[in-house]
Structures are given as C-alpha cells and as structure tokens.
Amino acid sequence: MTPPNDQHAPEMHVTSERFSENARHALDDKVLQGGLFIFAKGFTALREIGISQVPEFGDMRDRARDVKNHVLENLGDYLKQFEERVIANGGRVHWARNASEANEIIGRLCAEVNAKTVVKSKSMVTEELELNPHLEKQGIEVFESDLGEYIIQLRKEKPFHIVGPALHLTKEQVSDTFYEAHQRYGRTEKVTEKEALVREARIVLRERFKQADVGITGANFLVAETGSIALVTNEGNADLSATLPKHHIAVTGIEKIVPTLEDLGLFLRLLPRSALGLDTANYLSLYTGPKRDSDPDGPETFDIVLVDNGRSDMLGSEFQDMLRCIRCGACLNGCPVFTSVGGQAYGSVYSGPMGAVWTPALAGITHAANLPNASTFCGKCEEVCPVRIPLPNLMRHWREREFEKHYTPTGQRWGMGAWRWIAGKPALYRLASSMGGRVLRAMARKGWVKKLPGFAGGWTEMRDLKAPEGGSFLEQYEKGRRS
Amino acid sequence: MAKVGLFVTCIVNTMRPEIGFASLKLLEQAGFEAEVPRDQTCCGQPNMNGGDKAGAKDLALRLAKLYAPYDYVVVPSGSCAGTIRTHYPDFFDESDAEGERVRALAAKTWELTSFLTDVAGMKEVEARFDGALAYHDSCAGLRELKVKQQPRTLLKSVEGLELKDLPDAEVCCGFGGLFCVKYPDVSGEMVRKKLADIEGTEARAVAMGDAGCMLNIEGALARKGSDIKVWHVAEVLAGLAK
Known part of the structure; x- marks a missing residue:
C-alpha cells in the first residue's frame, strides 16, 4: 500500500508474529479463561437484549453505513x-x-x-x-x-x-x-x-x-x-x-x-x-x-x-469499508477466536476482527499476517457490525495481498497451486481422491487416524480423523450406485 | 422436468460418500432426477480463502461450464454452496462477459436443505431416527445463505426423532478450513466448547450441514472417547443415520 522508505508511512508497533505462541499462553491461563467465558456469554446477551428493544435497528445500521460511505466519498x-x-x-x-x-x-x-x-x-x-x-x-x-x-x-x-x-x-x-x-x-x-x-x-x-x-x-x-x-x-x-x-x-x-x-x-x-x-x-x-x-x-x-x-491509504482501496468502523467492539465480543484467546494474543492495540483488518493497514501485512489468517470466516463479526463492514471479506483481501506479495507460507502456496492444478484435471482429481481415501484407510486403526504427518499434523494435535469407508463417491457413482 | 446437477464437494467425495448418496435419495423424494457430472472437482473455496484469487476464478469458470446444462445445482454443504452463490459473483466485474456464466451458476445454486424446502416445497421426509438429536448451524450456510429453519423443519418430520436445542448452536465449531491446522490450539479450544454444549443436550447424536464441521466435531469427540454420533443432516433426512 505504501511505498517503501516513505517517511510518512503509517507506523504502529505490533507483536502479531507471535500470535500462535501468545494464543497458547492465553489458553493455558486459567484465570483469563474464566473471565473470557463470562465475557463471551455476557456481552453477547447484553447486545441481543439491547437491540431487541429497537425494532428499527436494522434500518439504523443501513443508514449509518450510508452516512459513513457518503463521508468517505x-x-x-x-x-x-x-x-x-x-x-x-x-x-x-x-x-x-x-x-x-x-x-x-x-x-x-x-x-x-x-x-x-x-x-x-x-x-x-x-x-x-x-x-x-x-x-x-x-x-x-x-x-x-x-x-x-x-x-x-x-x-x-x-x-x-x-x-x-x-x-x-x-x-x-x-x-x-x-x-x-x-x-x-x-x-x-x-x-x-x-x-x-x-x-x-x-x-x-x-x-x-x-x-x-x-x-x-x-x-x-x-x-x-x-x-x-x-x-x-x-x-x-x-x-x-x-x-x-x-x-x-x-x-x-x-x-x-x-x-x-x-x-x-x-x-x-x-x-x-x-x-x-x-x-x-x-x-x-x-x-x-x-x-x-x-x-x-x-x-x-x-x-x-x-x-x-495509514487511513488515507485505505481510502479508495479494497479496505475502504473498514474506515466506517465506530470502535464499538461488537465484533470482538461476538468473535469465537477473540473470546478464546483474548485481546493481548493479537499483539496489536486493535484486536479481534476489526483489528485483523486494521492492523495490517497500519503495521504492514508482513508483520500482521497472522491476524487476518486467524479467522474461520464464521461471519459473526459482519452479522453484528453496526455499520455493516464485511469483515470476513476484508480479511480475505489481506490474504490476497499476502499471496500477491509471496508472503503466504511456501507450503501453503505450493499446496494451493497443486490443488488448483489437480482440480483442473478431473481424471487426475478422481484418482487422487480415491488414492487419498485408500491412504487414510491404511493409516487408520479401527477406522480412525490418530496421527497425520507434516502440515496436516495440526489436525491430529487436537482430534482424530475418521477414515473414509469404501471408495470415493465418484468411484462408486461410476460403478452405478445411485442411493 | 427441471434438471438438477448435484455437486458433491471434495470432502463428501473423498471422506463421506454416503452424504452424496443421501442427497440423491432426498432429491428423488422431492421429485427430481439428479445427476452427478463425473468431471466435477473443487469449487475453489480453499484458493479463495487462501488469497489465490486467480486460482479460485479459474475453478469458478470451470464449474460454471460443467453445470451449464442444469436448471439447478444442489450442494450438500453450506460453505461450498455459499462460495458459489455468494462469492463467485464478486470474482468478476459486472461488465465482465466471462462472468456472465458464473453469475448464472450462482443464481441457480442451492444448499441441499434450502433447495428441498424453499424450492421443492418439501415439508416432510420419509425417514426414521430413534432418539434425541442436536443440530449445529454451520456458519457459512447460516450466515451466507440464511439456512436456519429449513433443516429443522425437515428434521422435525423424521419419525422417532426428538430435536434438541443446542445452546450456542450458531457459534463456530473451530473448523475454518486451513484455520484448524494452522492454529490448532485455538481451533481445539473452539471445538472443546462446542463438544461441551453438545454433551449438555444429552442428545445421542448431533447433525449439521457441512462435512468440514462434521470431521472436526466427530474427530474431537473420538479423541475424547465420546460415543455421541455425528451425522450430516442429509444422512438423517434420508434415513441413513442409525
């Protein structure tokens, strides 16, 4: 967004590179977890009760979005x-x-x-x-x-x-x-x-x-x-x-x-x-x-x-919608990631979904890439935003910037390239999915895979994987199975 | 008669083929003859969410071409249907002629339970399930496609099934595609909370509309040694869930 060596470039110090480490620390902190539990339940309920008393709340949100858009233009x-x-x-x-x-x-x-x-x-x-x-x-x-x-x-x-x-x-x-x-x-x-x-x-x-x-x-x-x-x-x-x-x-x-x-x-x-x-x-x-x-x-x-x-750099970019933000914190309160790890894990004064969009704009995507990536795109943030900021889309745009600049981790980048290539070749795709199923069946004990290698190991750190039974859908369909 | 093309999705194809067959059975019950184009692959969701816009765009065009002959495209997944219906049109400018076919695909693509109720007008299914079942709202279906009442309406018609209210049913289970392998600790905490809510209902099984969430929740239940079963809503509605 900003040319390098620009003396007027936006500045903000972050420690977002350490998100995973900070998150682990936060998850192990029993006192913090107790507070987060009450926070997550309480704030969500408060907001729901508060807005239920205003039937025109949806219209107000539309008007607020329009006013802010007009101002930004x-x-x-x-x-x-x-x-x-x-x-x-x-x-x-x-x-x-x-x-x-x-x-x-x-x-x-x-x-x-x-x-x-x-x-x-x-x-x-x-x-x-x-x-x-x-x-x-x-x-x-x-x-x-x-x-x-x-x-x-x-x-x-x-x-x-x-x-x-x-x-x-x-x-x-x-x-x-x-x-x-x-x-x-x-x-x-x-x-x-x-x-x-x-x-x-x-x-x-x-x-x-x-x-x-x-x-x-x-x-x-x-x-x-x-x-x-x-x-x-x-x-x-x-x-x-x-x-x-x-x-x-x-x-x-x-x-x-x-x-x-x-x-x-x-x-x-x-x-x-x-x-x-x-x-x-x-x-x-x-x-x-x-x-x-x-x-x-x-x-x-x-x-x-x-x-x-950094704000005027966002103006006219795919991140302009973020400038509507009124800092209410509703997206933090509703976010299942924020309510699991708390604000400090983000390593930025702006945390949660709004912080995941705002932080890279101020501190640079190289330093803040974890934040727009540490989201499941569940969409709760957009659902509660009073000025209707499409937060998941904006986080996705940061992932696009990251990809364009070749900052996306090499393994993931390579994986997505390979996936796109295979998905463009249906015969190969069918073969790969059948093979994948067979490999998982071979790895499984009593139907469950307990440990996966490499990048996929993240899955089995927390859960098992049920191996597929029988051939792939397309394999069985081709053999004439219909129901 | 309207032609339906079923898009089974990658996870169903590789990991849970039964969901695909359950979907075919339900479409037949609804009075549609559905076909599965053998050359179907991926909708491009992993590329879209991984920042590879060009890759996602390629796969969108590919899918649009493949499903051009059908009147409807039905998907047993909120997130893949949401990718096609909600996100595909954003890949192309309004003026982009290439995007025309993709916009047409988006307009005729439906999540399975939404298609069965909102399009086919189905109000009940012929199926049996004995016992209490909780239902989890998978995020993309819920928020991108407004799938909320549709699966519940149909589940209530299943003989012997007692539908339990799942507290925080709309809260994410922590799957999130690559999220769960990139941030396993955070994802693990999210699914831990989901399991606690499911266990609290005392249902013997939980159903949902997305195979990704299923793999996550059933995998976490298995790791914990729980005997709560996880089903795709299509499997329950087709009478394939035990």
Whole structure:
C-alpha cells in the first residue's frame, strides 16, 4: 500500500508474529479463561437484549453505513469544513500524517504550555501512536483516567479490548496493582472489594485531574457542521479531562467525521447498544472550541490533532469499508477466536476482527499476517457490525495481498497451486481422491487416524480423523450406485 | 422436468460418500432426477480463502461450464454452496462477459436443505431416527445463505426423532478450513466448547450441514472417547443415520 522508505508511512508497533505462541499462553491461563467465558456469554446477551428493544435497528445500521460511505466519498470536503468551524470557534486543528508526526505535534503543544502533568481519557488512537512513552521521554507525567486504561497503564500492559481495556483482569489482580502503585500517595492499606477499589482510583485520580496542565482525550465523532468533537463515556472521566485542565488536546483519526448533529444522533444510538446493549452511554458530551469569555470555566486552548497514519491509504482501496468502523467492539465480543484467546494474543492495540483488518493497514501485512489468517470466516463479526463492514471479506483481501506479495507460507502456496492444478484435471482429481481415501484407510486403526504427518499434523494435535469407508463417491457413482 | 446437477464437494467425495448418496435419495423424494457430472472437482473455496484469487476464478469458470446444462445445482454443504452463490459473483466485474456464466451458476445454486424446502416445497421426509438429536448451524450456510429453519423443519418430520436445542448452536465449531491446522490450539479450544454444549443436550447424536464441521466435531469427540454420533443432516433426512 505504501511505498517503501516513505517517511510518512503509517507506523504502529505490533507483536502479531507471535500470535500462535501468545494464543497458547492465553489458553493455558486459567484465570483469563474464566473471565473470557463470562465475557463471551455476557456481552453477547447484553447486545441481543439491547437491540431487541429497537425494532428499527436494522434500518439504523443501513443508514449509518450510508452516512459513513457518503463521508468517505467526500472526506476532504468534510475535513475542510470541520477545520474551518473549529478555527471559527477559536480552536486549532493539526494534521499528522503518521504516528511520529502526531506525537511530535502533541509533544510540542505540551511543551508550549510547559506541561508537567497530563491527564488522559481513553483513546485507542493514542494507544496506536504510543503517545504515552513519547510524552514521558519529554519528562511529562501521564495519567490515564479511564479506570480500565489506568489499571493497564499501572501494569504496563496493552489494552485487552478496544472498549474494555482491563476486562481480562480480576479484582484480585487489580487489588495487587493498586496496593503497589498507590503507596506513593500514602495509601498503604490494601483494599480488595470492587467498590472500594473504584473509590480508591477515584480519590487518586481526582488529584491528578486537579494537578494536570493538559487534558488529552480522543473523539468518538467529529461533527463537520459545528466543528464539535463528541465523547461517549461511562465514567465521566473524559469530561473531567476535557474541562478541568487549562488545555485540551483531542486526538483522533480522520475517519471519525460525521456531517451533521442529526447524523451524530444516529451514531449515538448505535454505539452504546452495539458495545454493551445500552440505550445510551452515561455521558455524551460535545466540545466546541475553548472557553468563551462568557463561560464560567473550560479550557483556554482547544487543539485537535487529526491523525492519518495509514487511513488515507485505505481510502479508495479494497479496505475502504473498514474506515466506517465506530470502535464499538461488537465484533470482538461476538468473535469465537477473540473470546478464546483474548485481546493481548493479537499483539496489536486493535484486536479481534476489526483489528485483523486494521492492523495490517497500519503495521504492514508482513508483520500482521497472522491476524487476518486467524479467522474461520464464521461471519459473526459482519452479522453484528453496526455499520455493516464485511469483515470476513476484508480479511480475505489481506490474504490476497499476502499471496500477491509471496508472503503466504511456501507450503501453503505450493499446496494451493497443486490443488488448483489437480482440480483442473478431473481424471487426475478422481484418482487422487480415491488414492487419498485408500491412504487414510491404511493409516487408520479401527477406522480412525490418530496421527497425520507434516502440515496436516495440526489436525491430529487436537482430534482424530475418521477414515473414509469404501471408495470415493465418484468411484462408486461410476460403478452405478445411485442411493 | 427441471434438471438438477448435484455437486458433491471434495470432502463428501473423498471422506463421506454416503452424504452424496443421501442427497440423491432426498432429491428423488422431492421429485427430481439428479445427476452427478463425473468431471466435477473443487469449487475453489480453499484458493479463495487462501488469497489465490486467480486460482479460485479459474475453478469458478470451470464449474460454471460443467453445470451449464442444469436448471439447478444442489450442494450438500453450506460453505461450498455459499462460495458459489455468494462469492463467485464478486470474482468478476459486472461488465465482465466471462462472468456472465458464473453469475448464472450462482443464481441457480442451492444448499441441499434450502433447495428441498424453499424450492421443492418439501415439508416432510420419509425417514426414521430413534432418539434425541442436536443440530449445529454451520456458519457459512447460516450466515451466507440464511439456512436456519429449513433443516429443522425437515428434521422435525423424521419419525422417532426428538430435536434438541443446542445452546450456542450458531457459534463456530473451530473448523475454518486451513484455520484448524494452522492454529490448532485455538481451533481445539473452539471445538472443546462446542463438544461441551453438545454433551449438555444429552442428545445421542448431533447433525449439521457441512462435512468440514462434521470431521472436526466427530474427530474431537473420538479423541475424547465420546460415543455421541455425528451425522450430516442429509444422512438423517434420508434415513441413513442409525
């Protein structure tokens, strides 16, 4: 997609090469598996109940898809309109072609106001950019304020899930983490109960909000007609991040735009329902420019950093549909692979089906080939996607890119070539299928093959193979058998 | 009378020929004379899903030519029927004349139980099966072809058969073609969950519409030493399941 050595090429660090190893590790983790079981059952049920109350949900999904498609066809115009409105409202817009540029811009904005402390609300784009280590290198202390993000920040982990970053952890694990991390604030008593843990995080974080020079948020949506950013949260921490510090920086991707406030209404109905089955999130806030003279409070500066980082390369490509994504996480919650191994196994901040399409676009297919391959194409993700992204098809397109570039493993590539050749020669195909059956019968003990060689050994690692009885269908049919 | 061409699929041809004969029997019961073109091979699904678009396209054209003489093409597999019906048309641009034949093939291709009920109007079969049976919805049939009620309608007409509700019947069993050999651990976990759900129904057998899922589920049951039987829905409907 991107020419090599392009200094503005998208950047994202991943460890997706180790997917199989990570997955094995996750499958052996009893605590994680227990959580995943509840997660898989619970989130699917929540969504189903939530959408069953909205008979027009299907129509809403069609409309949302159409709005997003329209925006993508006119993205430049809408971004220009958005920028003009932001400036008219007294804010500033900064354009970042990739992660380095975005981090440099945000770092500079923080340096300009001599920021020592930054408080953040949850933003997957800043995870994608690896903004926190960048700011820390500049000597700035960065505090995540979404409870889940805060926990994984303390534990130095990557998010488990785009909506619930710490869903994989138990309260015991969180208790240990808090006990260790909060000593420095004079909290030496170990708390173990859920409510007490939340209370403690609130007390600790409240001080960080007060102390912060800059608040960094993401943006769920950008409204072109008003130059507003929309934030959807359940904890209210984004509102504190956006209003308490003197400076507010919002960081998001260029694809998050919607044309009007009316369009925004549609997406605000879809997002919480798809994510958690909720009819609305606890906090839906619009921010439109810095504090005006007539306002009693609010930030003095309002900066928006719009990040490309591979998105414009997807535009006009076979991956364009992916840019409709509103990050609800429904495809993760429904995915049988995600709910077996969890988010961390993917080695990317974007996991599950949406991550399997998004990650290769940002990190390159060479590094992320496992993700679009680690799918059975069961289609559950497409079934639940609120903006009807054909996720299996998009994963398939990545496999095509991989094949075109000769990255597909040699054995598989050779196998597919041989298969296509045999399938083009029916007599040979009939012979090969008859022979195949005979070989399996010879290998079987009491009708079952217990161990297969080479690549096929993956099958018998987990299961037996029942050898066929009698000749192939075509062989028997040719001999006159009809029923 | 309308001519039906049965496409038996690779797995049925090599691994489970009985499913092909069961399909012929059912088509006959539905009032159709079905033929099996001897030169049939693969629909190209492995190539399509492996990123080899050109290979898949070649095989699509081949199949379209082979089945041109038939009014209907019936497939005892949701994923092979889905490849032909749902994916083949995407291989060619609208304007591509070569694609015309393939689009015609896609339009006349049906998954077996969907053909029997939606096209042939069959409401019951002449078959017997003694005991409780669970039904698993194979993914491609369910989501690409909307096969859901069709097999259940017919299964309910089988004498002696008690159809059990399988919890999470719509959740993938972990087969996924090459997926199960490339990611055996993840696939193994997925089928483990499927087995637990099947065992929970206390049915003595489980049926489904795709031979790939069958090999996976029966292989995992065998490894576990379970005596739960796995049948293709066609075998049950044709009275071949014991």
